[in-house]
Amino acid sequence: xxxxxxxxxxxxxxxxxxxxxxxxxxxxxxxxxxxxxxxxxxxxxxxxxxxxxxxxxxxxxxxxxxxxxxxxxxxxxxxxxxxxxxxxxxxxxxxxxxxxxxxxxxxxxxxxxxxxxxxxxxxxxxxxxxxxxxxxxxxxxxxxxxxxxxxxxxxxxxxxxxxxxxxxxxxxxxxxxxxxxxxxxxxxxxxxxxxxxxxxxxxxxxxxxxxxxxxxxxxxxxxxxxxxxxxxxxxxxxx
Amino acid sequence: xxxxxxxxxxxxxxxxxxxxxxxxxxxxxxxxxxxxxxxxxxxxxxxxxxxxxxxxxxxxxxxxxxxxxxxxxxxxxxxxxxxxxxxxxxxxxxxxxxxxxxxxxxxxxxxxxxxxxxxxxxxxxxxxxxxxxxxxxxxxxxxxxxxxxxxxxxxxxxxxxxxxxxxxxxxxxxxxxxxxxxxxxxxxxxxxxxxxxxxxxxxxxxxxxxxxxxxxxxxxxxxxxxxxxxxxxxxxxxxxxxxxxxxxxxxxxxxxxxxxxxxxxxxxxxxxxxxxxxxxxxxxxxxxxxxxxxxxxxxxxxxxxxxxxxxxxxxxxxxxxxxxxxxxxxxxxxxxxxxxxxxxxxxxxxxxxxxxxxxxxxxxxxxxxxxxxxxxxxxxxxxxxxxxxxxxxxxxxxxxxxxxxxxxxxxxxxxxxxxxxxxxxxxxxxxxxxxxxxxxxxxxxxxxxxxxxxxxxxxxxxxx
Numbered sequence: 001x002x003x004x005x006x007x008x009x010x011x012x013x014x015x016x017x018x019x020x021x022x023x024x025x026x027x028x029x030x031x032x033x034x035x036x037x038x039x040x041x042x043x044x045x046x047x048x049x050x051x052x053x054x055x056x057x058x059x060x061x062x063x064x065x066x067x068x069x070x071x072x073x074x075x076x077x078x079x080x081x082x083x084x085x086x087x088x089x090x091x092x093x094x095x096x097x098x099x100x101x102x103x104x105x106x107x108x109x110x111x112x113x114x115x116x117x118x119x120x121x122x123x124x125x126x127x128x129x130x131x132x133x134x135x136x137x138x139x140x141x142x143x144x145x146x147x148x149x150x151x152x153x154x155x156x157x158x159x160x161x162x163x164x165x166x167x168x169x170x171x172x173x174x175x176x177x178x179x180x181x182x183x184x185x186x187x188x189x190x191x192x193x194x195x196x197x198x199x200x201x202x203x204x205x206x207x208x209x210x211x212x213x214x215x216x217x218x219x220x221x222x223x224x225x226x227x228x229x230x231x232x233x234x235x236x237x238x239x
Numbered sequence: 240x241x242x243x244x245x246x247x248x249x250x251x252x253x254x255x256x257x258x259x260x261x262x263x264x265x266x267x268x269x270x271x272x273x274x275x276x277x278x279x280x281x282x283x284x285x286x287x288x289x290x291x292x293x294x295x296x297x298x299x300x301x302x303x304x305x306x307x308x309x310x311x312x313x314x315x316x317x318x319x320x321x322x323x324x325x326x327x328x329x330x331x332x333x334x335x336x337x338x339x340x341x342x343x344x345x346x347x348x349x350x351x352x353x354x355x356x357x358x359x360x361x362x363x364x365x366x367x368x369x370x371x372x373x374x375x376x377x378x379x380x381x382x383x384x385x386x387x388x389x390x391x392x393x394x395x396x397x398x399x400x401x402x403x404x405x406x407x408x409x410x411x412x413x414x415x416x417x418x419x420x421x422x423x424x425x426x427x428x429x430x431x432x433x434x435x436x437x438x439x440x441x442x443x444x445x446x447x448x449x450x451x452x453x454x455x456x457x458x459x460x461x462x463x464x465x466x467x468x469x470x471x472x473x474x475x476x477x478x479x480x481x482x483x484x485x486x487x488x489x490x491x492x493x494x495x496x497x498x499x500x501x502x503x504x505x506x507x508x509x510x511x512x513x514x515x516x517x518x519x520x521x522x523x524x525x526x527x528x529x530x531x532x533x534x535x536x537x538x539x540x541x542x543x544x545x546x547x548x549x550x551x552x553x554x555x556x557x558x559x560x561x562x563x564x565x566x567x568x569x570x571x572x573x574x575x576x577x578x579x580x581x582x583x584x585x586x587x588x589x590x591x592x593x594x595x596x597x598x599x600x601x602x603x604x605x606x607x608x609x610x611x612x613x614x615x616x617x618x619x620x621x622x623x624x625x626x627x628x629x630x631x632x633x634x635x636x637x638x639x640x641x642x643x644x645x646x647x648x649x650x651x652x653x654x655x656x657x658x659x660x661x662x663x664x665x666x667x668x669x670x671x672x673x674x675x676x677x678x679x680x681x682x683x684x685x686x687x688x689x690x691x692x693x694x695x696x697x698x699x700x701x702x703x
Binding site for chain 2: 005007009011012013014015016017019020021022023024027033035037038039040041043045046047048049050051052054057058061137140141142168169170172173174175176177178179180181182183184185186187188189190191213214216217218220221
């Protein structure tokens with residue numbers, strides 16, 4: 001299958017290894033991966049800030065960028081939820097509504113795509129570490145993904161998956177919320193981080209790089225030994 | 240600065256830094272999750288039950304006028320008297336008039352959030368009428384001179400020792416750390432209040448159109464005493480509390496108990512069918528119902544957020560909300576705390592002053608999943624944000640998002656801007672850059688990579 005990779009703008013600039021890992025896993029499974037260089041940001045920061053008239057042109061741009069793509073796959077539950085769930089709402093009643101619904105039906109979160117669309121659970125990865133999984137809220141509640149990433153992780157050779165209390169609690173990122181209400185956001189990541197630390201895991205894995213920015217940023221500031229890792233990075237490992 | 244947003248930011252900064260208090264609240268609600276899930280498991284299909292509950296409220300609200308007419312006709316046929324109040328001021332005036340007419344010397348009141356909404360106690364006290372809260376939690380909050388912390392568990396934030404001290408101070412009772420003894424102290428104190436009161440004020444959980452009955456749900460039995468012993472019973476309810484039939488309550492009553500408190504059923508569910516009849520030995524001589532609009536019809540006129548009128552005030556959305564659990568109920572500064580409060584307060588008190596509550600959410604959606612009547616809570620926060628940006632745009636937001644769009648609409652510029660951002664990130668981290676410095680107070684940012692994904696891709700990365 002020809003897969004069009006949707007790399008969130010902040011992954012492109014801050015954690016490119018997540019995009020590279022996602023491409024590697026898909027390529028290794030025998031698919032042709034493309035990256036359309038006209039893509040930038042899906043418009044979620046503006047949409048979530050109430051600036052729908054700013055988000056709309058960003059959404060229309062994304063429709064153009066991914067026009068004709070057989071499958072659009074993004075390593076972020078949040079950005080995929082923007083396209084899948086919110087583009088049709090944002091563009092409702094505009095001439096772009098039908099295309100937005102069409103793109104929504106062709107867009108997948110990375111772990112969802114592997115398990116539900118490709119029917120793959122074992123991608124041949126090996127990673128002999130103890131990891132715990134953090135459910136990003138958009139993946140969990142907008143896309144209803146819970147078992148998919150866990151199935152993928154359980155199939156990784158040598159990997160020990162442990163569940164955490166507060167697995168479904170928000171990490172407190174929430175986009176600009178984390179900077180507009182830093183004190184509340186920090187309180188939330190303290191709860192989340194505390195639960196993660198109690199698992200004794202080496203890594204906290206998530207399908208959302210934005211949650212990992214928040215959780216990893218706090219763990220790093222607090223000097224804690226748990227490291228953030230995107231699920232694509234785990235699945236790309238063969239050590 | 241005393242606008243609601245500044246007060247919120249100040250209060251939330253204090254409460255969200257209070258680690259012991261946050262842990263206390265989380266622990267209190269930890270038990271709730273267990274009990275709720277045990278009770279949910281008793282349903283053959285909880286999701287279908289949610290559908291049924293949502294449908295019952297949807298059809299009642301969608302045909303609100305007809306249901307209210309039917310209810311009020313039946314209520315008056317039962318011997319009650321209906322009073323319509325457009326807003327809080329009208330509701331207060333009506334109740335004050337009824338209280339004066341009754342020649343009330345003493346008033347007892349059971350739990351009623353709508354009365355908090357119209358600030359009824361203040362109005363009664365300003366006119367010289369003493370009013371005593373008979374719900375234990377509300378009684379404690381009244382002694383503390385503090386509004387409810389959580390609209391179902393008003394004093395969940397108060398530790399037992401503090402309650403003991405409070406009772407010692409106000410009621411002269413010896414200190415104790417036994418919850419049973421504390422309850423008995425309040426009970427002994429309140430019993431005489433019911434006997435002495437001329438007027439009893441209650442709320443209403445549901446108004447049943449087909450029978451004209453008021454349904455009140457409680458755990459302590461205080462509402463029954465408040466409604467039954469005084470000579471005059473005044474109930475206050477929002478107009479959205481009407482349901483079509485008793486049948487609807489077969490799903491709504493258990494769901495209210497399970498979603499809100501993790502109970503199979505609340506201890507007392509009573510249907511009030513009018514004042515004392517000639518052949519009855521007791522009950523109130525007069526039974527009044529004040530039906531309050533107070534912006535509910537404005538919500539009704541908004542098809543997008545109309546479902547917020549489905550709310551049965553169970554409190555489930557507060558119980559699961561990470562914002563509520565970390566800032567606490569008082570920081571909201573509203574009658575209704577938590578997600579439902581953040582959704583409806585802008586309608587009740589103005590979007591301009593209260594949109595910050597819609598902003599103070601990570602949009603995690605735990606509330607929407609918990610809501611027994613399927614209110615699309617977290618998406619309504621997005622709708623409020625959009626409406627606020629349209630009605631009262633701020634220049635900072637306009638410039639920030641327009642500039643972002645300008646850059647992200649041009650891939651070459653985005654790529655260049657990204658490169659500059661990464662190169663200067665170590666320097667930017669030291670400067671007062673909006674948003675970034677707020678982030679960096681408590682969290683690190685990763686080291687900026689030398690090469691972006693798009694540039695690595697050009698060199699063949701990711702293809703095996």
